[in-house]
Amino acid sequence: MDSFSTERPELSVVIPLSGDGKGLLLMLDHLNHLTQSVEVILICPPMPRFSGPQTHAPWVRIVSDERFHTYDEGRAIGACHAKGESVLFLDERVVIPPLLLKAYMTALKNGADVVVTMAGTSGANRRNGVLPNAYRLLNHLLGRADLGAGTMSRVPYGCSRKALGVLGCESLATPPAAFVKAVLEKLVVVGVEPKPALQWEKGAAYPLKKGKHRILRDHAVAIQLLLQRLGKRGGSPDGDRYRSLLHVPGTLHLRSVYYQPPREDRGGSRDGKRKKKSAKGRRKKT
Template identity: 30%
Template sequence: MLRKRKLARRSARQIPYYKRPNWRVTNHPNPAVSIIVPAMNERNTIKGVLYEAHRVHPRSEVIVVANGSTDGTESLARRCGARVIAVAEPLGHDVGRRVGAEAARGQILLFIDADMVIPARELRPFVKAIHGGVDVALNDYSGPMAGREVHPVVLAKFSLNAMLGRSDLKGASLTAVPHAISRKAIESIGYSALEVPPLALAIAVLRGCKVKAVHAIQVGRINPIKYKNRRADPLTSLIARDHLEAVHRLILEQGPRGGYGDLGRRRDKVR
């Protein structure tokens, strides 16, 4: 009998905590950190995502923006105790981040995706950076660069950062999760800009926000299916256009040369 009890306890320990039937998220009534999780048909991963998210900070809330889901993601997230904002129709790429940000109560907003279970220990550096004075804490991951050709999205990220005078960021971008933003910075950037991550990054730099790549998480390894056929990724053209929108904003605010000088050219002498 004693041996059976020991085996039963050992078997229970082997079951991931978030897969146990009575596990629930505990949202703090006065959260310091809001973790925002857009989700569309992510039933297979949502419990693991929520479990790791709620462990990031003792005073946290987890907000799931369930949009266009038909697989029970919304109801499962509710049963897990998360705050759920449900929208019947798909919101489109990145719109869920704005919806979640507008509903958040914390002074630090951490953005993750519902299709990747990232351990809490890997998420805490982003929160810690904002708590230490950073306004925008980026994933210090530049994207896949091992191939013979540079992926268009990677090239767009490097190019935009160079135009913003932030080549030190390399390919770090608000396009990639995880990332965190202070409440003060979001109010300066504008909630609507969160729908276009490169634009939000450009505005943050133009507004003088402290932007820093704080911790590297290679999301391609965590979610390899998403990047397996990245040349055929339908989001490539969308993300490229988002970067062009960011460049347009830079030109509007800093002039046609984006704030750069003319290197001593005397154009007034040209007839």
């Protein structure tokens, strides 16, 4: 394992912490065998009782910061400290198997700018839950329905050095908005499906976790950003409508808004049909 002082490690891993992290040592052991050049950045609030894994001190850095109140904000801070060519964002509440970690890293090596987790995990993110549907809706609006429920609102996810430069580290505090920006800027976004599903630790002992309403609000911010870039119709054409006429006083102009040109094969209009009928009637009388 290379020293932490490596100028540009192959991989940076950011893990925000609210406590000592029950599975942290196991997670670090997995990362130790992932690549020969890795740095791990642990973001934690100032707490005297926190003791970092001293055995991994050469390549693990503990950043104490009181400015973050959620895991997403912690990841945004960690991204600012990351030096690696690729940055992988993990969580203290789940231990990622080595093969899955390798899949994210391989995708970034093969040219992906952003790698997201596609499948739902056991328990909280069920297929028909509110949050997965919000993830799918955003992907549909972005024209990336192929990603299913893939999202940066759920870890693991990874970014290349190029992606961080385009998105800005601070944008990671609101992952759906960062995701919208990544797609609009035409970054290469791919999905990884964890099999089997990740097993998250349950419990109320994680104060940095965002609630469902906060996550949905983040998605509202992302959709607002998308509309600002594409327009109210999401980039779709407005057809032959003349919406400016709606601001004209009076009501007669509405005929012009909804007017449809007559079809010649049907006599041109209702009046045309009446004229044809009356003409036939006159012929019969004569």
